[in-house]
Amino acid sequence: MELHNAGENALMLYLGTETSPGVSARVQAAASAVEAILGEDLIDLVPSYASLLIIYNAYTTDHMSVSHRVWACLEQLSEAVENGGTTVVLPTYYHPEAGEDLEHLADSTGLSTDEIINIHSGTDYRVYAIGFAPGFAYLGQVDERIAAPRLATPRLKVPRGAVAIADRQTAVYPAVSPGGWNLIGRCPQRMFDPTATPTMPVSVGDRVRFEPIERARFLALGGEL
Amino acid sequence: MSLRVIQPGILSLLQDSGRMGQHRIGLTNGGPLDPDAFNTCNRLLGNSPGSTAIEVSFGGLQLESEVDTFICLTGAVMNLRINNIEQPRWEVLQIKAGDSINLEFAERGCRAYLGVAGGFQITPSFGSTATVVREHIGGLNGEKLGAGDALPCAEVRERERLYLNETQQPRYQDTATVRVIPGYQQHNFDRYQQRRFFSHGFTVSDRCDRMGYRLEGPAIECDIEGILSEGICFGAIQIPADGQPIVLLNDRQTIGGYPKIGSALSLDCAHLAQLRPGGDVHFAAITPHAAHNALHLAQSFQQRLTFKERRQ
Secondary structure, X not given: OEEEEEEOOEEEEEOOOOOOHHHHHHHHHHHHHHHHHHHHHXXXXXXXXXXXXXXXXXXXXXXXXXXXXXXXXXXXXOOOOOOOOOXXXXXXXXXXOOOOOHHHHHHHHOOOHHHHHHHHHOXXXXXXXXXXXXXXXXXXXXXXXXXXXXXXOOXXXXXXXXXXXXXXXXXXXXXXXXXXXXXXXXXXXXXXXXXXXXXXXXXXXOEEEEEEOOHHHHHHOOOOO | OEEEEEEOOOEEEEEOOOOOOOHHHOOXXXXXXXXXXXXXXXXXXXXXXXXXXXXXXXOOOEEEEOOOEEEEEEEEEOOEEEOOEEEOXXXXXXXXOOOEEEEOOOOEEEEEEEEEOOOOOOOOEOOEOOOEHHHOEXXXXXXXXXXXXXXXXXXXXXXXXXXXXXXXXXXXXXEEEEEEEOOOOHHHOOHHHHHHHHHOOEEEXXXXXXXXXXXXXXXOOOOOOOOOOEEOOOOEEEOOOOOOOEEEOOOOOOEEOOXXXXXXXXXXXXXXXXXXXXXXXXXXXXXXXXHHHHHHHHHHHHHXXXXXXXXX
């Protein structure tokens, strides 16, 4: 573990160097512990793959005090148990009309589109981080057989709900936005709804499983093509 | 009752003190780029801290009042006219229904704050009214102000006509020295690159916005291209592959994967955000301890500002 000054009111805690469920579980456990120990002095936390950014109130405390408290609570952190979150099932309509890159991905990997769908929906993914845009969850790890690099030229408009792959990560686009990931399907479930409670169906540490659904079911659930 | 937008200018945004504690769902802070000018605006008006005001970037805002109230303009030097008569800045001004309020383009500085007695009455989203256009959140509908928008505010009959003495008003420059707290991924930049970063001047690029200020200068090389994506704090100075620094500000993305050479002091980010493209920037290293002291000194200075009352 490493703890660094990241700015006038921020510390960066590294809990590992790679993407793995174990490291992610440690990040989650550390986030809960830090939140509890800093209380009112905490402004915000940003958990990611292997790190936790801790933002504190520089007018009520300082970096020395925060580091001491963070180290103290980390020492008491029992071995993180890797089953904190819940499993969320996201229905997905996998089809070239909903995922423009599905056929191209089949060509480049030498697999059939059905095989890609089976592999993608046959894996549980961990929510490693949330960022980039409100509700954008980074999910990993995608089976190596269907991993694919980002497009050389990102699309200007990726539709809301697009299920996509970039390297060994997968995600659902929460809103229409530019993006360079490979689109393989579409999910009717809203990934960020400012009026809902909670606003997102997933949080960091949860697991996600994609469930293939037919076109009619996709439309019945409110999906748009 | 409201102030009506006749011309929104280049970029006018409703802002409160910012959206805190929402990074975990991917929401950034927003809020005023120059908190001192924003806070002073609310204090002069007798508003509660963080009341919603308009951040006017570059100028060009024209409003028509549909209510009797008081306004105040702080921050960048933008000529202010009410019914075509020039008015002082950093001063509480009475306006009547039917009055026109015009802000010309900035002569010095870049961000001005137009506040109203009681603040604009905007429903918060995620605990804040701060507008973040990229996220489509805050303000009226997550958008910058547009012609025809009605900005709700209360009718106010009484307000002390406070003003900030000219000797206490900030002077906006074309240059900024940005103090940087190192110690953060610094090992990815060798000594020579660090010296280069701290000893050369940089120019504000025309690609500078509320997300980050892109600077142009000698390319700073880093021995890695990217890092495992991680949280980005306010003021973080990213060095992408082209070696040109980006100082990340209020509307930054919450997570990113570029290496960072350090983090800018928030007080100096406010000065930076008052620079327009072409402005000069120098970086100076400071310790975390010195940064902490600087914050407290500035806060103490702010609290000691005294306002006078204009006798009519």
